[in-house]
Amino acid sequence: MEFSSKLLENAVYEVSQLPGIGKRTALRLVLHLLKQPLERTEHLSNALLKLKGEVNFCKQCHNISDTELCEICANPKRDESLVCVVEDIRDVMAIENTSQYNGLYHVLGGKISPMEGIGPQDLNIVSLVNRVKEGTVKELIFALSSTMEGDTTNFYIYRQLEGLEVTTSTIARGISVGDELEYADEVTLGRSILNRVPFESSMKTT
Amino acid sequence: MEFSSKLLENAVYEVSQLPGIGKRTALRLVLHLLKQPLERTEHLSNALLKLKGEVNFCKQCHNISDTELCEICANPKRDESLVCVVEDIRDVMAIENTSQYNGLYHVLGGKISPMEGIGPQDLNIVSLVNRVKEGTVKELIFALSSTMEGDTTNFYIYRQLEGLEVTTSTIARGISVGDELEYADEVTLGRSILNRVPFESSMKTT
Known part of the structure; x- marks a missing residue:
């Protein structure tokens, strides 16, 4: 992909470093931001930098x-x-x-x-x-x-x-609630039979 | 979606304002940036702000x-x-x-x-x-x-x-090079018959 501007190329490169975002999607996102007012980009940048700079993790559970x-x-x-x-x-x-x-x-x-x-x-x-x-x-x-x-x-x-x-x-691993047995994969179906639960307790949770 | 942190919520909100990016994808992207070194986020923000601030359009063709x-x-x-x-x-x-x-x-x-x-x-x-x-x-x-x-x-x-x-x-609108006629949509196929080109000129371009 050849760009007509180094600034554009650099912005697209940085966005395409995010997981699951290729060059084409990155270009689409960058061109979208270009069309929006400057505040849009400023808010985005500030929110990301602020999160990264001030983020705190719970000292007990690390959430x-x-x-x-x-x-x-x-x-x-x-x-x-x-x-x-x-x-x-x-x-x-x-x-x-x-x-x-x-x-x-x-x-x-x-x-x-x-x-x-x-x-x-x-x-x-x-x-x-x-x-x-x-x-x-x-x-x-x-x-x-x-x-x-x-x-x-x-x-x-x-x-x-x-x-x-x-x-x-x-x-518990097993068949999802509402799923048809015939479409379930074998490993999950097998486990859900091995780890069956008493009928009384299954009634309590539904 | 309930967030445990206002900073996180704000960052996810701003990212999810981009076209084609929902809240879940935004959360994935933001958490990815959180795991990366600070420079990653700084480079991304700077590239976007620099592009938006310094972008120039060709005075003749607006590229x-x-x-x-x-x-x-x-x-x-x-x-x-x-x-x-x-x-x-x-x-x-x-x-x-x-x-x-x-x-x-x-x-x-x-x-x-x-x-x-x-x-x-x-x-x-x-x-x-x-x-x-x-x-x-x-x-x-x-x-x-x-x-x-x-x-x-x-x-x-x-x-x-x-x-x-x-x-x-x-x-020219027509059937893509290499496409099968039977899978082409009717409008395109119809147009490509109406706008047929002399066989000699079609040979020049292939």
Whole structure:
């Protein structure tokens, strides 16, 4: 792609560094901003720089927060004995949206992935183990994605917890509510049969 | 979508104002920037602000350019008597990529669209007519998209040129090179039969 202007080329290059945005999309976005008033670009730049410069992570669960302790950790109505281990803030938002969970969270910030050069020391695992050692946490719920990396991370944390008094569980995997059995993949269907639940308890949640 | 931080919410809001980017994608992009070093965000912001602040349009064809007269208009090897009328700079790039055109351009900056509140006065039409009045331009090639808005714009310009000595043409519409006839839409196929070209001239271009 040849550009008629270095300024334009540079702007397109920077935008195309974002994940999932190619050169063509970047050009479309940059030309859109060019047509808008200057304030549009200023607001965008300021919002990004301000977030990056002033962002704060909850000292307990590492969720993004404007205060030292995030709203969830600071809420006295939430169950301190239950901690859900998630990969990033989007998972916290997804679980919060269900309104089905009243415990706290622990945001790891990623998964162990040797391919991407992410080791246990790059994640918030030490602080999780320390949280458990303090004694208030009774159950850890692993809610990482069920990939090789997710399973590895779960297992690594599980080993770090040896000797500590804490129950561990993972979120249930199975057929989505409303899905047809014939279209479900075999692994999920197989697991949902192996991990079947008593009919009485399934009635409670629907 | 509920955010745990106002800073995050604001950044996601600003990014989601870009065309084709929803809240979820915006959140993904913002979280990506958060994981990257500060320079990444600074470079992005600076590139956008610099472009917006210092951008220059060619005084003759209105293409984005770092110089007063763009490289294409300033090139003495290009045919001054031929001007291709396009909607925006992306069309210039697309035509330049073909290496089949040696004339100049005129970037309108959009199409007449009453629905979006874009009238003839919002486009670079007056300067196009003035360019033609100067007398060096012998042929105008309309290369706007063949939509209602494109056709309206073509016709409006055509009417403005009445009495001036200039030939007008539009780019050929037809079946794409390599396409199967059976999958072509009827309008395009119909047009390509009506506007058939002598076999000898079709051989020259392939």
